Amino acid sequence: MDDLREQMDLFERSANLSTSISDVQKAIDMLTAARERIAADPQKAPLVLAKLQDPFKKTMDAAQKDLKPIYSGLNKYGKALDKKFKDKPLPSAENDALSSHPSLINRAIAMHLLREGQFSVATTFIEEANRRPPHPEPTPNVPNPHMKESWEKDFAEGTFDSEKLQQQFAEMYHILHQLRDKRNLQPAIQWARDRSHLLEARGSNLEFELCRLQFVCHFIDNVQDDDAMDDSPNGPLHAWDYARREFSKFHPRYAREVQQLMGAMAYWQNVEDSPYRRYFYNDSAWEEVAHSFNREFCSLLGLSADSPLFIAATAGAIALPYLLKLQTIMKEKRTEWTTQNELPVEIPLPSAYHFHSIFVCPVSKEQSTDANPPMMLPCAHVIAQESLEKVSKNTRFKCPYCPTESHPRDARKVVL
Numbered sequence: 314m315d316d317l318r319e320q321m322d323l324f325e326r327s328a329n330l331s332t333s334i335s336d337v338q339k340a341i342d343m344l345t346a347a348r349e350r351i352a353a354d355p356q357k358a359p360l361v362l363a364k365l366q367d368p369f370k371k372t373m374d375a376a377q378k379d380l381k382p383i384y385s386g387l388n389k390y391g392k393a394l395d396k397k398f399k400d401k402p403l404p405s406a407e408n409d410a411l412s413s414h415p416s417l418i419n420r421a422i423a424m425h426l427l428r429e430g431q432f433s434v435a436t437t438f439i440e441e442a443n444r445r446p447p448h449p450e451p452t453p454n455v456p457n458p459h460m461k462e463s464w465e466k467d468f469a470e471g472t473f474d475s476e477k478l479q480q481q482f483a484e485m486y487h488i489l490h491q492l493r494d495k496r497n498l499q500p501a502i503q504w505a506r507d508r509s510h511l512l513e514a515r516g517s518n519l520e521f522e523l524c525r526l527q528f529v530c531h532f533i534d535n536v537q538d539d540d541a542m543d544d545s546p547n548g549p550l551h552a553w554d555y556a557r558r559e560f561s562k563f564h565p566r567y568a569r570e571v572q573q574l575m576g577a578m579a580y581w582q583n584v585e586d587s588p589y590r591r592y593f594y595n596d597s598a599w600e601e602v603a604h605s606f607n608r609e610f611c612s613l614l615g616l617s618a619d620s621p622l623f624i625a626a627t628a629g630a631i632a633l634p635y636l637l638k639l640q641t642i643m644k645e646k647r648t649e650w651t652t653q654n655e656l657p658v659e660i661p662l663p664s665a666y667h668f669h670s671i672f673v674c675p676v677s678k679e680q681s682t683d684a685n686p687p688m689m690l691p692c693a694h695v696i697a698q699e700s701l702e703k704v705s706k707n708t709r710f711k712c713p714y715c716p717t718e719s720h721p722r723d724a725r726k727v728v729l
Contacts, residue, residue, distance in 0.1 A: 321390065323386065323389070330383070332379045333376050333379040333380050333383075336372050336373070336375045336376035336379065337376050339372050340369055340372045340373055340376070343365060343368060343369050343372065344365075344369070347361050347362070347365045415447035415448075416446075416447065419438075419442045419447070421621060421622045421625075422438060422622060423435050423438055423439050423442070423475065424478075424616075424620070424621075424622070425620045425621075425622040425623065426438060427475065427478050427479060427482055428482060428611075428616075428620050429620070430482065430483075430486050432479045432482075432483070435475060435479070436475060436479075439475050478614075481614060484504075485607070485610045485611075487500065488500045488501050488504060488606065488610075489603055489606065489607065492599060492602065492603045492606065493599065493600070493603050496530075496599065498523055498526060498527045498530070498602075501523050501602070501606050502520070502523045502524060502527065504606075504610075505519050505520040505523055505606075505609075506520065508613065511613060512609060512613075515609075515612065517609050518605070519602075519605050519606060519609045520563075521563050521566075521567050521570070522601075522602050522605055523602055523606075524559050524560070524563070525570070525574065525592075526598055526599070526602055527555065527559075528552050528555055528556055528559075528560075528574060529552075529592060529593050529598070531548070531551045531552035531555050532548070532549055532551075532552035532577070532581075532584075532593060533584070533593050533594075534548060534551075549578060549581040552578075553575075553578060556571070556574065556575065560574075573589060573592065574589075574592065576589065577589035577592065577593065604618075624666065627666075628660075628662055628666055631660065631661075631662060632660045632662075635658055635660055639658055669729070670729040671729070672687040672695065672697075672727070672729060674687070674696050674697035674699075674700050675696065675713075675714070676696050676697070676700035676704070676713055677696075677697055677699065677700045679697065681697050681698075681729075685697050685698050685699050686698055686726050686727065686728075687726070687727040687729070688701050688724040688725065688726055688727065689724060689725045689726075689727050690712055690717070690719055690723070690724050691717065691719045691723050691724075692712050692714075692715050692717035692719070694712050694713070694714045694715060695727055696713065698726075700713075701721055701724055702721070705720075705721045707721060708720075708721075
């Protein structure tokens with residue numbers, strides 16, 4: 314990358330667009346003045362044009378001369394880019410699982426635009442996609458692409474309700490703006506209260522986290538300025554009154570957390586040096602509740618917290634170099650990719666992109682699949698189903714890792 318930076322610095326030093334712009338403006342002014350003189354006296358048009366020709370040519374030649382270093386810099390920078398990023402062929406589309414589902418791809422793009430708040434762009438995209446619907450091509454794995462799955466029918470048939478999603482995401486962005494920019498918790502708290510039973514069923518902590526942060530805001534607002542616990546609009550007394558009104562419903566589930574917040578009242582004069590400092594001076598508290606709100610809002614819509622399109626594109630960009638290398642090796646050894654359900658090599662994705670747990674059988678050393686799921690024995694040891702069948706031979710057998718004996722029918726399938 315140092316070569317690219319060097320060429321960019323050289324380009325910035327040598328390129329002087331201001332001079333070129335000035336020369337072009339002079340040429341425009343000459344043409345404008347000549348047009349006005351001709352309009353005032355059409356009889357003088359030949360004389361005006363004759364006088365204009367030489368200075369106009371000199372001005373344009375000067376502009377071209379000023380642009381030469383820019384063209385040269387662009388040329389050198391382009392060569393440096395080509396040298397650094399050599400052109401490599403993309404993997405063939407023979408194993409493209411999505412080529413027969415263009416409606417699914419369009420739906421993912423539309424959902425990404427809506428999630429990012431690009432409502433007008435999303436509306437235009439959906440209208441154009443419905444105006445010119447794609448025509449999927451059959452592939453060896455999908456011989457009949459016109460039989461759509463339920464998750465892409467809504468977009469393919471024009472029943473995708475983008476207006477409702479726009480309203481929902483507009484509400485989400487409004488609340489996030491209030492949280493992150495205005496430091497206003499009330500819209501988020503009201504949203505959580507309206508859906509308290511749904512959040513409670515999910516085991517969500519969102520409503521308590523929001524109310525706890527509101528308590529903290531009341532508590533520390535005037536602590537640093539007041540010398541006594543007076544009746545100021547905010548302060549420890551206001552926080553105590555807020556806790557008395559709001560925390561009673563959280564007591565069965567969050568008794569310990571509420572007790573800790575109440576215990577901080579004893580340190581109201583020096584809470585910054587108290588054992589409760591982490592609750593009241595947390596720089597990331599606002600971003601944490603905003604992230605929790607975003608996650609819960611999307612979950613109640615049946616969506617993930619992050620855009621699937623962004624995740625898929627990022628993971629694909631990480632995997633592409635490995636797949637290119639694999640393609641070269643397979644071509645040299647004349648081998649083929651035998652399955653489409655899993656990658657032939659491990660891709661080192663970040664831990665945040667590991668969404669599904671995996672199980673490797675300790676007996677066969679093979680990763681479990683839908684056809685070969687993990688099975689838990691009565692002794693709580695887990696092996697793959699194929700290993701279970703080989704070890705047991707459909708009769709009582711001893712666990713490979715402990716003396717316990719059991720029958721294959723006593724094993725239970727483990728769902729990860």
